[in-house]
Amino acid sequence: MFGLSLVLHGFVLLAPAPAPQPVPEAEEAIAEDEFVDLLSIGTLVPSEPEAASAISTPPPSTSAPPLPLPIAAPPTPTPAPTAPVPTNSPSPPAPAASEPAPATAVVADEAVAEIFTRLTRGSGDSDFDSTATSFPAIAYLIPQGIAAWTPEEQACFFTQIDDATYSTQPGVVSLRYLTRNVQFIAEQDIPRTFPAPQYAVNRVADGYCDRPLFQVLQEGQPYLFISLVGIGVGAPGQQASGLVIIWASDPRSNYPPG
Numbered sequence: 001m002f003g004l005s006l007v008l009h010g011f012v013l014l015a016p017a018p019a020p021q022p023v024p025e026a027e028e029a030i031a032e033d034e035f036v037d038l039l040s041i042g043t044l045v046p047s048e049p050e051a052a053s054a055i056s057t058p059p060p061s062t063s064a065p066p067l068p069l070p071i072a073a074p075p076t077p078t079p080a081p082t083a084p085v086p087t088n089s090p091s092p093p094a095p096a097a098s099e100p101a102p103a104t105a106v107v108a109d110e111a112v113a114e115i116f117t118r119l120t121r122g123s124g125d126s127d128f129d130s131t132a133t134s135f136p137a138i139a140y141l142i143p144q145g146i147a148a149w150t151p152e153e154q155a156c157f158f159t160q161i162d163d164a165t166y167s168t169q170p171g172v173v174s175l176r177y178l179t180r181n182v183q184f185i186a187e188q189d190i191p192r193t194f195p196a197p198q199y200a201v202n203r204v205a206d207g208y209c210d211r212p213l214f215q216v217l218q219e220g221q222p223y224l225f226i227s228l229v230g231i232g233v234g235a236p237g238q239q240a241s242g243l244v245i246i247w248a249s250d251p252r253s254n255y256p257p258g
Helices: 002-014 025-044 047-056 109-121 137-141 151-157 182-193
Strands: 158-161 166-168 172-178 199-203 213-218 221-231 241-247
Antiparallel strands (some): 199 213
16 A cells, blocks of 8 residues: 555656646636726716715806895984074165154053043133033034044044944043033143143144144153044134044054055
8 A cells, every 4th residue: 555655646746737727718808897897986986976066056147146135325314504604795774764653652540530620620610521411412413513524534533433322543542522612722721731841732733634633741751642623613723612532642653544
């Protein structure tokens, strides 16, 4: 047995080694395919994020961006008025001086009563005051009485008058109807009622409504005005009776109406 083993071993050693078997082409093709697949996989794998990126990020729009909403402007504050700047322009000419307004008399009721007490007594104890018994009825109805006056003449002293009632113009303080010749009233009774030096009586030129008008001053200051109106028959200034009308101010500045 031992010797047989030696013989076989020697046979093996002496026998020529077989030539190497060539690698089949099929295996090379498989290896190449695997290599190509690996390359293809290497190139295809990164493309998936690009596709995802293309889907997730839209391409920039070519349209114009939306306009911003208008913002309301804050209200403009109103400037405070400023005082006019004085200029050196010449001042307009002063208007022509008008006549001074007549001074208004202030006559207390008790003073009026005293005035008429002195006026109506005349000389002595005679009392010519017939206001309570004869005015307006007798003064209105007698010949050439107040009823014979024109409406304009009546409006000089009265806003309304008839044989029963009357109302005087607003400037009238009071009146008295005297049954005495108006010439005596003008020349004697009125001056005696307002004695100097406390009073001064001035007859106003042209009178008022074609009747005599007197201005009375008290200690040099305007006090009152008196109209003397003859009533009844007789020449102007010679009638047998007359009205004595006291005004608070110059009646020429306000009457007659129109």
